[in-house]
Amino acid sequence: MKFKLPSLSTMPAWFGVLVLEVVLLIVMALTQPVFFSGSNLSNIVRSSAIPIVLGIGMTYTILTAGIDLSVGSVLAFSGILLSGIIELMPRYLAVVVTIALVTIIVGGINGTLIGRLGLNSFVVTLGTLGIFRGIAYLVTNGTTRSIDTGPLINKIGDGNVGPIPGPLLVVIVLAGISIYVLRSTYFGRDVYAVGGNEFAAKLAGIYTGRVKMNVYVISAFCAGVAGIMQVGRLSSAAPTAGAGLELTVVAGVLLGGTRLSGGVGSIWGTVIGLLFLQTVSNSLTIQGVSSYWQQVVTGVLLGAAVLFDRIRLELSGRAKSKEKK
Amino acid sequence: MTIKTLTSGVEMRQISKRFDAVQALANVNLELHPGEVHTIAGENGSGKSTLLKILGGVLKPDDGQILVAGEEKEFNSVRDAMRYGVTMVSQELSLVPNLGIAENVFIGHNQSRNKFGIDWKDTDRRALEILKRLNITVDPRREVSTLPQHEQQLVEIARALSFDTRVLLLDEPTSSLAPNEVAALFKVVRQLREDGVAVVLITHRMSEMLEISDRFTVLRDGKFIDTSDRSGVNENWLIDRMVLNKPKESARRNFQSSGRKTVLEVKGLSDRAGAYSDISFEVREGEIVGLAGLAGAGRTELVETLAGVRQRSAGEVFINGNQVGANSRTALKSGIALVPDDRRLKSTIHEMSVRDNLMLSQHKFEITHRSRKSEDKIIKSWIEKFSIKTSGPDAQIKSLSGGNQQKVVIARCLQTNPKILILDEATRGVDLGAKAEIYEILRNLANEGLSILVVSSEIGEIFEISDRILVMHAGELSANLDRSKTSEAEVVAAATGVK
Incomplete structure (x- = not known):
């Protein structure tokens, strides 16, 4: 079998981002030797892991033509919740209970309001964004709580499992499961169908409300896990953790080719999109560019990616109509 | 017939359009003269609506020219089409349902202004004038969504008339109307014809097109089949050209x-x-x-x-x-x-x-x-x-x-x-x-x-x-x-x- 480069029309939307990522890596390797040091690369991986975990959940919600803006706040809420119960039980149990409670409470609220009652996801999660951030502040009175994490939580957020960084392992497991679920199960098909054409999905007998409910539960679960990872990384739980992170995550998901209007996208795209954003910000830091510029660059990249996707579709459409003449 | 130069008419030449796998139109010609009602006949999927949408500036043709008064013009948008006097009233009504009638008539153009911004009194007065031409009497501030459908259609036509419309495109205007409403609409159409407007009509009802049209153009499978004056046309003439295989x-x-x-x-x-x-x-x-x-x-x-x-x-x-x-x-x-x-x-x-x-x-x-x-x-x-x-x-x-x-x-x-x-x-x-x-x-x-x-x-x-x-x-x-x-x-x- 011969290897063929994908053509404009058949290549996935994230392919361009992958090419940019490789180019960026090469440029950095040639200009800044410190970039390719083991500790810097592992730093990129570690700092990408939390946005990617949130991005996996976000991908589900955006695929159904929704959005979950609450993930940054829920990450903080999850950490604070862990800090509250960690003294009461063994650590592994505290982790499980925290994730379970976050999934049930946040997923339950977002999922019921959006999936069952049909409310707008933007409005609902904008509300829960405020609520859970507020609760995190109220409970801690605005202070950061330091936590004796122990080996398990440390490994999830920061340490190594054998040779592999723990956060990377979490990403591999969650992304792997999600890739399978979205591609090869009935639920995965239903997620794409609901986002692609909700009426058609409903007519075909899909319980569209239940599908929508489930994606917010999944997103809450991912935010719960990300909260634990954050605690593992910093050995503390802060009510400010993850503030504004939801926007970075949405940017990465969109950069990876998932369409805001739903029905199109992939976990691969999300992983590559967010990894790319993290590589860019890391490169800029190493080059000594101010962090203010990093925000500008992120915005420009997102705009460029969306524009590129539009041009790609336009070109492939034109090529097709020429072919047929 | 074709030798007559179109000094004020509109002509479409060799128009082609493709959607994905479907060739919706292939080299279609259409001539429109001032003061005529021109029916485009054809079965569903024959390309009638597509042709109208291209003339109305909604769709861009892949190929072909549009001539206004003998000069080639670009119809890249609805606004372009309106500039050349072509206005479309589509199958799907394109009114803003929660705005008033007068607001809808002048939306996006020709708004009456005074020094404080929009002059609503003058807007209402001008809207009433146009509505009177269409024989409807309604409060111009009434919300469009509260009107029955056939009156909403008249509001769309009123909107078209608020421009200097010389070509009015009506895509299935009668599909949801009762017979008396159709009669009222046709009265308006005849009046526009007398004012020198070219009206292009798409309808599925044979009796209607025979009643009101001066000329016919038949499309089938996206191709131009025939065109004729009213005098040469009857039901059989149309069916022969519209349908390839009559049901056995x-x-x-x-x-x-x-x-x-x-x-x-x-x-x-x-x-x-x-x-x-x-x-x-x-x-x-x-x-x-x-x-x-x-x-x-x-x-x-x-x-x-x-x-x-x-x-x-x-x-x-x-x-x-x-x-x-x-x-x-x-x-x-x-x-x-x-x-x-x-x-x-x-x-x-x-x-x-x-x-x-x-x-x-x-x-x-x-x-x-x-x-x-x-x-x-x-x-x-x-x-x-x-x-x-x-x-x-x-x-x-x-x-x-x-x-x-x-x-x-x-x-x-x-x-x-x-x-x-x-x-x-x-x-x-x-x-x-x-x-x-x-x-x-x-x-x-x-x-x-x-x-x-x-x-x-x-x-x-x-x-x-x-x-x-x-x-x-x-x-x-x-x-x-x-x-x-x-x-x-x-x-x-x-x-x-x-x-």
């Missing part, structure tokens, strides 16, 4: 209803939103029932309720004597499958493959693994059975032509083993060849014992395929007729509410 008498089935058991029974069904009320009827085993009526009569709403995607306020539905629940999954399980009226909006999932679209109604516990192998076997058998033209199960549904997409949707429905198959405007936007194939598929299914309910706005289609004809008018069932004992005139009368 022999293709009709001879259906005996006696001794067949009732499969679908609908008792006193009413829509929660009020689109129809108190509907009762039955469909027997192996019977094809046609449901005729005008757009807006409540037919689509009725069948969508049967399929469980629309809510009812009263009534019961039975399949083989068992009551059917009111959501789509239980409707499917009890054996009701619907092929809806709008493929793009309601049935296909555009970004998905043929596989996913065809298997969409197959459900198992959500995180069950989908076996490609066993799916392939099912999909290939449908591709073969319906001769669906696709490069394979994993081709994108949007790469298929309209007719083949429709076959995929029908296959999806049949894969659920329905007791009754409902098709809503199943051949809309499907070319003639595929249309015949779909009719053949339906007849074979009925002969195998499946009950079928066909909703169609084309009387010809209703008569070709049905054993029995139900007619709806304004949300009520107005007739229940045996096809062999009725006439088109009787169906049209029932559909328009004439007693």
